[in-house]
Amino acid sequence: MTSTRDWFGTALVEIAREYDHVVVVNCDLAKATRTLQFKEKFPDRFFECGIAEANAIGVAAGLAQEGFRPFVASFGHFLTGKFLEIFQTVGLNDAGVVLVGTHAGLAIGRDGPTQMGLRDLALMRTLPNVRVFQPADGTETWQMMTHLATDRRPSYLRLCRQSQPEVHADGYRFRFGIPHVVREGADVVVFAMGGTVPVAVEAADRLAADGVTPTVVNVSSLPVDRATVARLVGTHRQAVVVEDHYLVGGLADEVGRIVLSLPGRPRFDVLAVPDYGQAGPPEDLYRRYRLDAAGIAARIAAHLQDAVR
The missing domain is CATH 3.40.50.970 (Thiamin diphosphate (ThDP)-binding fold, Pyr/PP domains)
Known part of the structure; x- marks a missing residue:
């Protein structure tokens, strides 16, 4: 790596x-x-x-x-x-x-x-x-x-x-604005970017043990293609954005605008940094903000559970 x-x-x-x-x-x-x-x-x-x-x-x-x-x-x-x-x-x-x-x-x-x-x-x-x-x-x-x-x-x-780690399979070709599915699943679609992509994949592995199979999507360039995002969201019950950025203004806002325009307005959640950040070992900070694999998995599981109540 x-x-x-x-x-x-x-x-x-x-x-x-x-x-x-x-x-x-x-x-x-x-x-x-x-x-x-x-x-x-x-x-x-x-x-x-x-x-x-x-x-x-x-x-x-x-x-x-x-x-x-x-x-x-x-x-x-x-x-x-x-x-x-x-x-x-x-x-x-x-x-x-x-x-x-x-x-x-x-x-x-x-x-x-x-x-x-x-x-x-x-x-x-x-x-x-x-x-x-x-x-x-x-x-x-x-x-x-x-x-x-x-x-x-x-x-x-x-x-x-x-x-x-490498998350793309052999034969991957980057296309500007087009999100790429790195893990096929159901239940919930997770949009991530950069360093959060492999962590989201690890979180998906954890959830799979409990019968939850998230789709993990790498959004590596912006502006993102609206039609592709709409299609991915439309085939899942829930949508979640995970990003190593402030809660406001980043990938969540880009994807959220598209989600809000869809019929039925699918359930939408965001994991990001809600304050100015802190000083400390990186692993402690990702744990604090629930942006490690365990935190992402727990948040997705809770999100799905709330949807069925």
Whole structure:
């Protein structure tokens, strides 16, 4: 197992060999964001801006307007914290920048809420021309990187610190906006993203012992295809979103809007972070917020039980 930020660093070097318009704009975090390999292989295409995300975003926007495909990397919390600069220089100019936000969610652990990427999806989703990507494993990271290198749209790539197992079967092909079913089931459909996908699969394994068989869906890019989500929800009694993000503004809002538009309004539940987050070991934080496999399984079981009362 490895993290999607590690897969990103490896894939970045490989796509740069094929696409010489790919460059990196860094914010003094090359080791943490895994762009150090790129710096060593392509020093002339690596631009260090220091601890100055606002400047880095402006530099990246300028490079994009000159035909390059810049990947500007920092912690997701810090990078999207410069939302005004993203809005003004990337969004309004439709500049083909890939904003790479690492350390998404609670997994940064002891560094606490001042460094946790927990509100980044909410911010990026407000920009009408910015696409959001969050891979669930190495296979998907590689395919997304190829897509991003050959695309020209402004994008936000959200990456995790924690190691993750492969969840996609051989033959998987990433398609922007199309959710992918990684576990077929019944009873309830669970939508997850990034680091929560393998955890949702583990929760499904736990529930299977009690005769509950959730369908687990990887939503790896936004905006999501409404018809696909509507079809998946329509074939289940319940729908649940699990995300390593604030309760407001992320995947739950995206899926919830679709659910509310469906006839009969299926039962809908969300597991996410309802406060600013805390500092502590990652495993303790996921347990606290019931975003570990045991917590997700218990919440789904309770949700289903309430439905039959």
